[in-house]
Amino acid sequence: MGTQDITPTRSVLLDLKKKIKLSQSGYKIMKMKRDGLIIEFFEVLEKAKKMRKGVSSDYEAAMEKITIARAVEGEIAVKSAAYALKTEPEVKLGSKNIMGMMVPKVEATSIHTKMTDKGYGVIDTSAYIEEAAMAFEKLLDTLVRAAEVETTMKKLLDEIEKTKRRVNALEFKIIPELKEAESFVRFRLEEMERENTTRLKHLKKKGEAAE
Amino acid sequence: MFRRNRSKGNYAYTVARVKAKKSLLLKEEDYDKMLMMTVPEISRYISEAGYNKEMTDLAGRMSGINLLEHATHLNMAKVFSSILLSSTGELYEMVSAYLDKWDVWNLKVILRGKSYGLDAEDIREDLVPAGRLSAESLDKLIALDTDDDILASFGKTTHVSFPPEVLATYKAGGNLGVIEDFLEKVHYERLIGSIDRSSRPSHLFYDYIREEVDMKNFETILKLKAEGVYGEQVMKYIISGGRKIDDRMLATMANAEDIGSMMSEVAQLEFGEAVKEALESNNLREAVLSIRKYGRQKARKFSRLYPLSVIPVIDYMINKEYEVRNIRAVARGTESGLDRETIKGLLVI
Numbered sequence: 124m125g126t127q128d129i130t131p132t133r134s135v136l137l138d139l140k141k142k143i144k145l146s147q148s149g150y151k152i153m154k155m156k157r158d159g160l161i162i163e164f165f166e167v168l169e170k171a172k173k174m175r176k177g178v179s180s181d182y183e184a185a186m187e188k189i190t191i192a193r194a195v196e197g198e199i200a201v202k203s204a205a206y207a208l209k210t211e212p213e214v215k216l217g218s219k220n221i222m223g224m225m226v227p228k229v230e231a232t233s234i235h236t237k238m239t240d241k242g243y244g245v246i247d248t249s250a251y252i253e254e255a256a257m258a259f260e261k262l263l264d265t266l267v268r269a270a271e272v273e274t275t276m277k278k279l280l281d282e283i284e285k286t287k288r289r290v291n292a293l294e295f296k297i298i299p300e301l302k303e304a305e306s307f308v309r310f311r312l313e314e315m316e317r318e319n320t321t322r323l324k325h326l327k328k329k330g331e332a333a334e
Numbered sequence: 335m336f337r338r339n340r341s342k343g344n345y346a347y348t349v350a351r352v353k354a355k356k357s358l359l360l361k362e363e364d365y366d367k368m369l370m371m372t373v374p375e376i377s378r379y380i381s382e383a384g385y386n387k388e389m390t391d392l393a394g395r396m397s398g399i400n401l402l403e404h405a406t407h408l409n410m411a412k413v414f415s416s417i418l419l420s421s422t423g424e425l426y427e428m429v430s431a432y433l434d435k436w437d438v439w440n441l442k443v444i445l446r447g448k449s450y451g452l453d454a455e456d457i458r459e460d461l462v463p464a465g466r467l468s469a470e471s472l473d474k475l476i477a478l479d480t481d482d483d484i485l486a487s488f489g490k491t492t493h494v495s496f497p498p499e500v501l502a503t504y505k506a507g508g509n510l511g512v513i514e515d516f517l518e519k520v521h522y523e524r525l526i527g528s529i530d531r532s533s534r535p536s537h538l539f540y541d542y543i544r545e546e547v548d549m550k551n552f553e554t555i556l557k558l559k560a561e562g563v564y565g566e567q568v569m570k571y572i573i574s575g576g577r578k579i580d581d582r583m584l585a586t587m588a589n590a591e592d593i594g595s596m597m598s599e600v601a602q603l604e605f606g607e608a609v610k611e612a613l614e615s616n617n618l619r620e621a622v623l624s625i626r627k628y629g630r631q632k633a634r635k636f637s638r639l640y641p642l643s644v645i646p647v648i649d650y651m652i653n654k655e656y657e658v659r660n661i662r663a664v665a666r667g668t669e670s671g672l673d674r675e676t677i678k679g680l681l682v683i
Contacts, residue, residue: 191619194666195659195680198403199460203443206450207510238561244442244514245571246550250557250622257560 129304131311139305146301150293157286159222164279171276174269181265185258192251204252209242212263224282226275231267235260343425345642351420352650355413358384359657362683368664369674376665377402385409399669404459406658411436411464413654417647418466424530428539428644431528432651434492436465438517440472441488445481445510467491485513494520519573522547526575535643538636542648544577545632549605549625551576555587555596560618565589578603605629626682630656656682 129135193201210233217228238245238253360383368376380402381389388405396404414433421429440461447457454476463469471491478484481504489495496516503512522543529540554571558564568588579587583599590596593613600606600613608628612620630652637649660681667677 190666190670190672191676191680194663194670194672194677195623197407197659197662198400198666199407199443199462203446203460206446206452207442209508209510237563238557239511239563239567239571240509242509242511243446244511244518245557246515246518246554246573247438247442248557250553250560250618253557253560254619 129308131308133312136305136308136312139301139308143298143301143305146293146298150290150298153286153290153293156222157283157290160279160283160286163221164283167272167276167279171272174272177265178269181262185262188255188258192255195251196249201252204243204248207243210236214267224278226278227271229267229271231264234264341423343421343423345425348417348421348425349642349646352417352647356650356653359653365660365664365681365683369677373399373665373669380661399665402665403662406661407462410654410658411462414464414651425644427528429647430466431525432648433465434521436462437467437492438521440467442514444475444484449510515571522573522575535640535645539644539648541577542633544575546629547573548576548579549629551579551584553622553625556618556621559593630682
């Protein structure tokens with residue numbers, strides 16, 4: 124805001140004072156929001172770290188089990204069992220609110236199916252294949268939960284960045300400019316008042332001289 | 335599943351053939367050598383050990399580990415078919431009843447492949463025509479359009495009639511498991527029914543199959559227990575005709591809340607000692623492997639008792655099947671980077 128665009132009037136000064144007050148309270152709220160988001164982010168970060176560990180350990184376990192199942196029962200048997208599967212995992216997408224920010228809530232349904240409902244026979248399907256299937260179901264469940272946490276973390280990061288920019292803009296640009304404008308108007312008004320006083324004094328002197 | 339006039343059977347001829355074939359099977363030291371090889375080296379090694387023709391036949395379409403797996407399956411299918419074709423009389427009946435499991439396996443592959451939408455060529459590739467149904471008969475099944483037609487045709491060829499309630503459950507939920515479990519039960523019931531127990535060797539074979547039923551039932555109980563399925567639900571998947579595990583013991587094991595609470599029943603089983611350690615550490619895979627190893631030991635024990643009977647024939651088929659499984663385990667394990675000790679632990683020798 125350039126000071127040259129401002130008309131130095133009392134109403135403008137009052138308006139500027141109001142704006143400064145609003146900006147300062149906005150700045151305080153934004154700063155609190157930023158700090159809150161950062162605290163929230165660190166909590167989610169911890170969760171995300173755990174989830175990543177969980178994903179990689181579940182992935183390793185699932186891969187080990189499928190490798191052994193393929194070795195013991197053969198690729199044909201493993202593939203054939205996979206073809207028989209009837210159930211498909213479903214993912215429900217919702218949202219939740221963290222400090223005014225909407226983050227996704229992912230819920231997996233029907234990921235784990237009992238062996239009796241999978242679509243292949245119980246009697247002849249080997250325990251190796253079933254264990255591998257269970258391990259992959261567990262991995263999928265962890266992945267879905269990890270997806271929720273990771274997305275929340277990314278959204279939080281974006282929001283923190285946005286809030287930080289707003290806080291900085293208020294702190295280093297908007298509020299100082301408003302204050303500068305306020306002091307310009309105040310000085311200008313004082314100046315005008317002094318001019319007025321001087322002018323009045325002159326007029327008074329002229330009046331007295333004429334008398 | 336099939337009826338022929340009961341005559342004694344050509345035991346001498348068939349046994350002589352399988353004994354000659356058995357001498358060509360891989361030994362423990364062969365597996366030790368293979369454990370030190372790469373997949374191409376294993377392929378070359380088994381080509382020199384009798385799988386050359388199948389490896390060459392399939393080499394144009396496949397390569398690497400898939401070539402090895404399909405070639406060993408094809409070789410096994412050819413060997414079993416030739417044994418079946420060369421046997422006659424009651425021997426034929428017993429061998430064909432034993433090999434019916436491959437017809438069931440192939441039907442499962444066809445139904446699963448069709449339900450997934452695979453084309454005929456992909457389904458054909460995964461078949462193992464080691465049973466009574468030839469590759470041509472299986473081709474006819476693949477060519478049929480609907481599951482109903484496939485089941486009807488299979489039922490007609492193998493004289494299996496699917497109960498209406500089984501078909502209704504399958505149609506209601508589309509769960510092929512109902513059909514598969516029904517066929518497994520029928521296979522064992524018919525196999526047990528096909529054995530004439532008048533002679534001592536046939537009686538031994540009869541006992542062996544009943545013990546195999548016990549092992550299957552025990553494995554089913556363990557699998558379902560790991561899923562948290564108990565009681566009556568488990569009993570639906572039990573094959574009747576077991577040797578040691580009677581209805582009372584089955585019910586007790588099926589109702590047990592965990593494996594620990596059925597250990598007293600396990601102790602009464604012949605293979606109880608073999609699986610005890612794995613069960614105590616709650617390791618399902620290890621328990622299954624121990625049961626398989628026990629089964630093979632058992633077959634080996636009685637194989638030498640009656641040289642002119644069905645026993646050496648069945649023993650050879652069991653050994654051949656395990657050879658194929660072991661080759662695959664070594665090759666797949668090597669390809670996946672499993673360590674040698676782990677692969678060796680997976681072998682049933």
